Structure formats: structure tokens, C-alpha cells
């Protein structure tokens with residue numbers, strides 16, 4: 001199916017590896033498990049947002065912008081990757097972060113500072129609510145800021161995951177493998193929406209299972225509805241005629257436990273298990289929870305031996321360090 005190609009700025013190492021997790025598969029005794037290593041996208045410790053940023057920065061450069069501005073939580077992976085993308089393209093970066101400045105910056109925040117980003121602290125607002133205000137101040141100062149939305153999740157960013165599906169389809173053909181499910185962490189919805197559109201365009205026949213990470217992910221609109229709208233808008237943007245229904249969206253909201261960024265037994269166990277069986281590190285906020293969900297589904301017989309699952313490792317590794325106490329259960 002033909003679709004419109006948006007301006008793209010190369011930032012990462014693609015394709016990312018597609019690997020078989022033989023030991024984890026054996027340990028769990030369930031479906032064949034593969035992993036898409038987007039923790040290896042390369043830019044400043046990698047992650048899924050590099051895929052979105054290739055298109056977002058492509059648009060920023062096409063519009064002649066001089067600053068990238070975005071927002072998120074203090075340990076936002078998206079913000080760290082945006083800061084690195086700005087440096088790589090000769091732009092400045094302003095980050096609008098929730099919380100208060102800590103006495104010693106750790107994890108992603110340390111990297112934001114090393115990457116030269118200007119940080120604006122906004123207390124209780126951790127979803128970039130103050131971006132328009134700060135963008136206005138920058139404009140008044142003679143700059144042309146490009147607003148990267150929360151999580152990079154608009155139609156431009158989601159286009160990155162359409163291309164990701166193309167990558168997977170090619171890798172499956174090369175390996176002569178097939179998958180029945182893709183399991184991934186879903187938070188601001190762009191990854192999920194892009195995968196839905198990519199699956200449609202490229203004819204990938206599998207169920208997409210988003211593990212919801214954040215309770216109030218999309219404000220007043222139910223999260224599945226938000227993803228659906230973004231998927232439609234992305235298809236339209238790419239010139240593709242598509243109609244998706246909310247029934248096609250598998251969103252597991254039963255692993256949210258104590259809420260966003262709170263590590264519990266589910267995440268601790270998943271992170272340990274994957275580290276000890278495969279030597280692969282997951283992160284405490286996103287992939288630890290998503291893998292915890294996958295393990296739980298397998299243990300409850302919701303996925304069988306005959307099926308094969310692609311777990312999408314979306315990155316987040318720098319957040320392991322500030323979460324040391326929670327990960328050790330102290």
C-alpha cells in the first residue's frame with residue numbers, strides 16, 4: 001500500500017536487532033518470545049523515541065526552527081532523547097519537567113544536563129502543560145521553537161512506528177519467522193497508534209497488545225479512544241484510507257498497580273528474570289512493567305506454546321540508576 005513519506009532526519013541506528021529469547025522462552029514454557037531491541041537505537045543510550053524524533057526533527061528543520069521544546073517527568077526518556085536529537089542537528093533544547101530540581105541530577109536528568117538542555121521546572125505539571133507558555137517567551141525573544149508534543153505522540157511522531165513495522169516485516173521475512181502478538185509499553189499512545197497504522201499498511205497479521213503504563217494517560221478521553229483517534233489522524237496524514245475500530249485496540253490496563261513510575265513486585269521480578277536469563281536490561285517504568293504483564297499473561301495461560309510473541313524493548317535504561325532502591329526492594 002502506498003503512503004506519503006514525511007521529511008526525516010536520520011538520528012538512530014536502524015534496523016535495530018530482532019532477537020530470539022530462547023532462554024526466557026524455555027524458562028516460561030509458553031510462546032516463543034522474540035525481542036525488538038529499540039533500546040539499541042543508538043542516540044544517547046537509545047529508546048523508542050528516536051524513531052519518532054527522526055520525523056519530528058525532520059519537520060522542525062523543514063520549518064526552519066532553532067529550538068526543540070518538549071516536556072515530561074523528571075526521568076523522562078523522551079526528553080533525554082529530544083535533548084540529544086537537538087544537539088545532533090545543531091538546535092537548542094528546552095525541557096519542561098515536572099517536579100523540583102534535585103540536589104544531584106541522576107539518570108536521564110543527568111544526561112539532559114550533559115547534553116546542554118535548558119530545564120524549566122514546573123512542579124505538579126509533568127506532561128508538558130507549560131510548554132505553550134515557555135514557547136511564547138522564546139518567540140518573544142526572537143526564537144522559532146518547534147514544539148515536540150508530550151511523548152512525541154502526534155501524527156508526525158507516530159509515523160516513526162509505521163516505519164518500524166516495515167523494519168519488522170523485513171526482518172521476519174529474512175528470518176523466515178512469524179509472530180502472533182506484539183507486546184509493548186503504551187503511555188502517550190504514539191507507539192501504539194503508529195503500530196496500528198503500520199500493521200494496516202504493511203499487512204502484518206498479528207495482535208498488538210499495549211500494556212498501559214500511566215493511569216491518566218490521555219486526560220478525560222479513555223486511553224483506547226485516544227489511541228484510536230491518533231491512529232486515524234496518522235493514517236489520514238499519510239494519505240491512507242483506513243478505518244479502525246476500538247475493538248481492534250488491545251490495551252491491558254490491569255498492570256498499572258500503584259501508578260506511573262511506582263515499582264512493585266511485577267516490575268522487579270520481570271527485570272530480574274530477563275537480566276538473569278538473557279543478560280538484557282529492562283527499565284523500571286516502562287519495559288519492566290510491560291514484561292511483567294507478558295509474564296503474567298503467559299503464567300495465566302493467555303498465550304500458548306503455539307504462539308509467538310515479539311516483545312518490543314522500548315528503552316529507558318538510564319532510569320535504572322535512580323530507581324536502585326526500589327529495584328532492590330529496600
Ligand SMILES: Cc1ncc(COP(=O)(O)O)c(C=O)c1O
Nearest residue numbers: 077187188189191286314315316
Ligand atoms: C522506555 C519507554 N517505553 C515506552 C514508552 C511509551 O511510548 P509511547 O509514549 O509512544 O506510548 C516510553 C515513553 O515515554 C518510554 O520512554
